Amino acid sequence: MKKWLIAILLGLFAAGAQAAYRIEHLEPASWWVGMKNSRLQLLVHGVAIAELEPALAYPGVSIVRVTRTENPNYLFIDLAIGTEAQAGTLTLDFRRKKKSVLRHQYRLDPRTPDSATRHGFDAADAIYLVMPDRFANGDPGNDRRENLVEGVDPSDPNARHGGDLQGIRDRLNYIAGLGFTQLWLNPVFRSNQPRGSYHGYAITDFYRVDDRLGDNALYRSMSQDAKG
Numbered sequence: 001m002k003k004w005l006i007a008i009l010l011g012l013f014a015a016g017a018q019a020a021y022r023i024e025h026l027e028p029a030s031w032w033v034g035m036k037n038s039r040l041q042l043l044v045h046g047v048a049i050a051e052l053e054p055a056l057a058y059p060g061v062s063i064v065r066v067t068r069t070e071n072p073n074y075l076f077i078d079l080a081i082g083t084e085a086q087a088g089t090l091t092l093d094f095r096r097k098k099k100s101v102l103r104h105q106y107r108l109d110p111r112t113p114d115s116a117t118r119h120g121f122d123a124a125d126a127i128y129l130v131m132p133d134r135f136a137n138g139d140p141g142n143d144r145r146e147n148l149v150e151g152v153d154p155s156d157p158n159a160r161h162g163g164d165l166q167g168i169r170d171r172l173n174y175i176a177g178l179g180f181t182q183l184w185l186n187p188v189f190r191s192n193q194p195r196g197s198y199h200g201y202a203i204t205d206f207y208r209v210d211d212r213l214g215d216n217a218l219y220r221s222m223s224q225d226a227k228g
């Protein structure tokens with residue numbers, strides 16, 4: 001076989017091998033510098049991801065431990081984020097036999113000024129507990145999502161009824177007008193169960209707001225509005 005043909009075939013093989021690895025989840029999606037606890041554990045999920053060895057080069061950040069389990073599709077990476085680490089984006093480099101096969105950009109944000117001294121709730125507060133699916137339907141367009149098995153059926157007491165974060169956000173003034181000063185939501189994480197998922201206590205993804213309630217960005221903006 002001609003040398004150039006071998007080179008092309010080897011190149012194709014290498015490209016194929018590289019494409020075999022893909023990150024399906026890496027959580028949490030981002031973190032902060034300057035946290036009181038300097039350790040952070042990243043969960044990485046992808047087919048055969050445990051075959052790879054992670055590496056990084058970022059001032060003040062180091063990998064202190066890599067944990068593999070009996071499931072080859074998971075990898076846990078413990079990072080130490082030193083006080084000297086600056087906010088920015090680091091590159092996680094995943095290697096196979098010392099060769100880089102996959103890269104992931106990971107963001108370290110600055111903390112909100114005085115975040116550590118914020119005032120939480122105390123005995124002076126009146127707290128309003130909301131089950132989001134049953135409070136108010138602010139967006140009928142999210143009642144059914146193709147990626148989630150359960151839709152809505154208001155005639156069934158055990159089914160979802162369509163309430164969502166937008167419904168709560170639209171009624172923050174109503175809640176405040178009742179005299180309440182804090183909001184307590186039943187779990188809003190993705191709960192992709194075949195039935196009875198409205199209560200939110202059978203979570204299937206701890207890092208994402210359930211698509212039928214909204215998304216992570218809406219949760220943050222609703223929280224900001226509630227503080228206003």
Ligand SMILES: [Ca+2]
Nearest residue numbers: 139140162164
């Ligand atoms: Ca809805």
